[in-house]
Amino acid sequence: MRTCVGCRSKAHRSDLVRLVVDRRAAAPVVVVDPRAVMPGRGVWLHQRPDCLDRAEARRAITRGLRLTQAVSLDEVRAWFDQHT
Template sequence: MGRADRRGGGILTAPVRRCAGCGERAPQRDLLRLALVEGRAVFDRDRRLGGRGAYVHPDPACLERASRRGGFARAFRARVTSAPQALDSD
């Protein structure tokens, strides 16, 4: 489970991230994290790899759109040489 933080008024909120494919904001727990390893975007299932992460919905359309439209490069702020083509890729 993600760490919750306190915002004004004592309300606990979950971390929110933006999908690199569709651009919608969603709770971090609802998105898949990818990390950049030697120029390649790889799934970070345990959310332990270092560096900036990119997040996508568990939807093939979001993954494809992020790869095709430069969403991963924008999220990583770096050049991406390859990205997973399917949700079950490593």
């Protein structure tokens, strides 16, 4: 079981999507890891826009990924727009 960083409820990982930091770009960016295979620390989120909104409002993604600076969630938003 994993905890959604948006609504803080527990769910099976198959019901959540994993977010990780992609450090290959010039500036680190948060991306969705749909198959949950990318290395490094990840946070889990329901595939629901309201959970993304709540996680962002609480800065739970930044905190969960141990980021010291704000990073773009544009790619995550775009993915959610396509998949929800």
